[in-house]
Amino acid sequence: MTSLRIFKQVPRLLFGFNTIDRINELLPKKNNGDYYIFIIDDVHQKGTIHSRLKHASEDMIEWFPASVKEPSTLQIDNLRDKFMQARDHKLPKAIVGIGGGSTMDVAKALSVMMCNEGSASQYQGWDLVPNPGIYKIGIPTVAGSGAEASRTAVLMGKERKFGINSDHSMFDAIILDSSLIKNVPIAQRFYSGMDCYIHCVESLQGTMINELAKGNASKALELCEKVFLSDGDDDMLLTASYMGGVSIVNSEVGVCHALSYGLSLELGYRHGFANCVAFNVLDEYYGPWVDRFREMLKIHKIELPKNVCRSLDEAAMQRMVNMTLKMERPLTNALGENWKDKMTPNKIVSLYERM
């Protein structure tokens, strides 16, 4: 039995179509010299989000190249230094993250790193952040990661992919506006939605769940199925993403996430996609849900690559195994305290080889 954390929640949120137009109601007031930082997925450079934000000339916009690869601790350190130099070490009044899970993670991590010394890589882990960060707002434009609800800012470090898990990495406010997700490309919508589906399955099948997290996870799972197997809409997808995130704050992921981090590390796979590749071989752990997942793949005409680890050398595979073995909490959640007897290095390699 694990000890339960104090369960942190986003204190204020706006839900609904076009609610991004009300962002000023959530932003702290500026005084002379104050400014906001907007971190926006660069896919939106061509769209209307920029003009809808009604930002002022003193604000800073950073177009984050979220589609290139998972964000890294080095990128966060560099961003922080860049802003601090540009503004002569004056801190921003707020940071707004607009995009998918990665972009929101960047906003969270930057908020924390503007108020804590050293490199972001020092804070990867649980509750290592001493100082609160800058006031921050999260606005998903791709739904599923649950990053808008969680206390995790996941970053790729030099040797490992790991979250800054801290109450200080929670958003102070979020906007769940379905007008922002309506143009997401089908594949991306799918992979991100499956991130939600998969972490809900993992938390519901795990040992660390409680009734409150179960309430959120089971509703999120139901909504995901409605969206991807039936006729659910964008409001449902945003609700699923949020409730899935809430459930994860108070429970834990499982085997799929433990393996998918390895894929992201060595193959540079985006998180949602890596989860899909891993989940597809996990019948042994999540049987009926893997079947349903394959049904969704078929409906949405998504083809996953085969034999993805074939080009990796032994050293790379070893790093992936090590990465997986570091995921102690997810593996304990999935397999119990004696998970090491079940998830041996050989077993991990055999799972990767089936992907």
Added chain:
Amino acid sequence: MTSLRIFKQVPRLLFGFNTIDRINELLPKKNNGDYYIFIIDDVHQKGTIHSRLKHASEDMIEWFPASVKEPSTLQIDNLRDKFMQARDHKLPKAIVGIGGGSTMDVAKALSVMMCNEGSASQYQGWDLVPNPGIYKIGIPTVAGSGAEASRTAVLMGKERKFGINSDHSMFDAIILDSSLIKNVPIAQRFYSGMDCYIHCVESLQGTMINELAKGNASKALELCEKVFLSDGDDDMLLTASYMGGVSIVNSEVGVCHALSYGLSLELGYRHGFANCVAFNVLDEYYGPWVDRFREMLKIHKIELPKNVCRSLDEAAMQRMVNMTLKMERPLTNALGENWKDKMTPNKIVSLYERM
């Protein structure tokens, strides 16, 4: 279409059996001369809660007679004055409310009234409270009202029962500990649980719902049915209460609540009980759910009184009608913008007469 409020949530919570023993993790640190106020339902005077709180000699305990009648604005004003005099106008560091919905409402209202001038009756309404209140923690020992999740502190005024609806009446932290609700008498457990069931039905059947509120309400409804029609446990009931409260923050109640306030006003009925009496005659609005409610009554051997308004004179009935007609938002939610054409004074009287 109503404009959506910014949706406020309790930022920190503890969930689980015996989590009340961790209350110190949620309380703000004291310095010299600081004290906490504990407002506790006086039914717990005989129990173990008092000793579990590990409070210090400088703290104040107020045993609130929640079973006598609904809390009033006058009681709040008097409590505030009493504490302020006893402590020479030094404000407490935190207020903790422990009990059912009423006791938690008292804690919320007191927190607000310690930082705002005048009488609590001046703040009954929507967003009338200018100053934030004292840091407050809510701990339900009866589950169902959802008061632990909401921005409402419902009080009986001289002429009307009405909520102080304000972001400042939200708890800063809550503890959902099923060890505290295991000894609630059957009838009270039922009436309070039905408060949750009924407000979920009202919000789901209303026009002001959105997908996020729906996610919470439908899960809470499902859990209530599991608890009262099947084998659901106390953790489920606490989760239902909390999620039902969350849904109500972002939606609205309906016909039943509009009528039940009149019953509380003139007959002094406790809220959950008044809701049950009213809901039982609302087939016209909530048909299938009223049927299921009657099934629950039967299973739990609860008999509702009959012809409850028989002893009321015309003036009393008029006050009840006026109270109901003041519930504009709930009635708009239930019946649409033209609710006055449907919910006429005659119609209201005929509904009361059937109860």
